Amino acid sequence: MTDLKELYEVVKKRNANDTEFLQAVEEVFESLNVIAQVHPEKLDDDVLTRIVEPERQILFRVPWVDDNGKTQVNRGYRIEFNSAIGPYKGGLRFHPSVNVSIIKFLGFEQIFKNALTTLPMGGGKGGSDFDPKGKSDGEVMRFCQSFMTELARHIGPNTDIPAGDIGVGGREIGYLFGQYKRIRNEFSGVLTGKGLTYGGSLIRTEATGYGLCYFTQALLKDNGTSFEGKTVAISGSGNVAIYACEKATQLGAKVVTMSDSNGFIYDPEGIDLALVKDIKEVRRGRIKEYVEAKPNATYTEGARPWSIKCDIALPCATQNELDLDDAKALVANGVFAVCEGANMPTTPDAIHYLMNNGVFYAPGKASNAGGVACSGLEMSQNAQHLSWTAEEVDEKLEGIMVNIFNTCRDTAKEYGHEKEYVVGANIASFLKVAEAMKAQGTV
Template identity: 55%
Template sequence: MFTKKLELDDFMNGLARRNPNEPEFHQAVREVAESVIPYINHHQKYIDARILERMTEPDRIIIFRVCWEDDDGHIRVNRGYRVQFNNAIGPYKGGLRFTSNLSLDTLKFLGFEQTFKNSLTTLPLGSAKGGADFNPKGKSDREVMRFCQSFMTELHKHIGAHTDVPAGDIGVGAREISYMFGQYKRLQNEFRSVLTGKELAYGGSLIRKEATGYGTVFFTREMLKAHQKELEGKRCIVSGSGNVALYTAQKVMQLGATVIAMSDSGGSFLIPSGMTQEHLNHLIDLKEKQRGRISEFAEHFDCDYYPDKKVWDFPCDIAFACATQNELELNDAKELVKNGCIALAEGANMPTTMEASHYLREAGILFAPAKAANAGGVAVSGLEMSQNSMRLSWPLEELEKRLEDIMFKIHQQSKRYGQQSDNTIDYIRGANIAGFTKVADAMLSYGFV
């Protein structure tokens, strides 16, 4: 057995040698290792079994060719992926991304993060991530259908209700899920819960679309309560205007806080008095149906619009990072602190760089990490699987209550393991260790597999 204590730099150097040229994966692992290695060094069983080394190595990586025909009759070729990371506590679970710049590095980072996020939900869910270097934007419905059918023709060999249950992610919404599920049914001749994020007509769950944003706000509310603060009345900024950002804004407003700014890749708008329900309804329609831009929203309502500007420069009480990975950098963090921000919640996956994260925590900003705060999406995906298995549908009120309960439990776990000797709470440390212990103990139970 190995009895030597783990050293962070030695561990990361070994990981980099085995996984060269994968900076996002290295960043995701380092963020976890900084918290978990000191904990592991007090628990010899994890060192002896080399649990962290095993946990950073995916169970398998599947890469395949996807051929399809466009509307002009030309044959197109893309690359498909599925990274099945860890199934110690349940079937593989994680989204599919369709985006032209998709890389194995990104999928490994996301799959690794998913391991801890899924563990925190308290549901029996393993971790995976996948997708293709295909961009559905600008494609006709028939082109998207043909691509999805070809993609599923290969993917169906590697997934199943008790094996791997993918969901949607960036570029994969209800349309794409529908085409893939239809092809799966055709190939397998069975109606199983093999994809989540489905339409309500054929086994989907209420509030799945809203779940990640809602869950982020529920976790933030619990974090504020634990520090004798309230969400109600606070000025909030939300980066992004995709699914997570829109429903973060919706729940923030429902709970009595104010959203003053949002953004997309083109720029940001600012409404100092706060968005109204009319503003939000228009923005949801613009983004979900018209595929429009924030600049169009600002022009419609004649509000302040700042091209190429992030939301982090606007004074606020609470910031929600809901756009994409590494969007919040060190200079942005300094602006937030200077402008009086008291809390940051990560609605996107790893939206804060490590330098920014360290700076915010050292400045005393309450920090809700993604693997805890944005676990609401996969939580409701897990609830969709349960509903499918029981052949029933829970009403909206019950689902939202179940989501609230799950986010409360995630906060309690993160608080328990993140409690410091000076009575502060390091939520990054807490979420990492809480997620780690459940998966690690399951892996120990199986022996060396």
């Protein structure tokens, strides 16, 4: 059996500047140490040394022409991390912060997240440091067409199926899909998150937020409670946050906060989601505009919402947004559960503090898997040339999320770490991928 500490040092040396990636590896290895103590024979040397190294890393130039006729150049990335249980599957992120470390961390997380869904999907991730904010539709289209011109040679419906992520919504997916179709002369399920008129799935837009709440509801139910009558703090105001707010409200909770990169709003009467949708989806404005229409609400510049008293916290914005001080504030205010809607939004010391203080913590690879689960359902519909109803997709999504919770709960208990859902998530997903890798030999 490989010494995990020694292997981590090797990974650290090889990826010295990839902070986010190293954080993700360390979190998984922390759980794998539990296997080492209980079933060391399940930690295969060959698998461990391979699983931390991407199968393929693609970096490319993306030249495009802005509305002033000037050529701009961005960097494009696609990291195809692991295909042991299916074709690479994972989103594209367009944001100025995108770099190799962030894409590698997201791709590594995606391996385990996809394994938990039980659908045949490997792990990958991609994106660019292009910022769609403030760009015209024409500029976004030209960028997407240039991006896909290079990416098209690396992807396909049975090879690598990208989707959306931060900065990549329906508009961007449409432009990307159109360019792929033009280049390859085929209409296929090469992208998920497509529009309903050209092969998309109902509920896909809502899936990550809805799925987060289905997972959280299963956790709450297993611990003798529910969303009913609870106060919920949510960060973010993109798709995940909006639809987590919608579903939590439907399940009887009162959501009191939302945020963007500038600050957060607090509405003690409960978030008016129709207003948030108008600001973010129609006007493409900032969350602070909310208080102009809601005099009882407050806006706090340059802060995150974790100081607000709540029963349930759902971080849905970005990585490392909930740190140790935030965790202390949540615990002091009596928080019951923290379930992640974003990828790795909670720092390691914050996770430990929450769990050490009796807070139920759900890692994003489990609780936010609803988006990729619905993408898998979209792939199934495309392959069968079918379109399921919203009710059918929603029912399947809820079933998948409840099953993910049960898997995390049961695996954690089996390995002597009852209620530690992060341990259950990491061990269950790792063992599935490891078994597939061993069966396929050294590839």
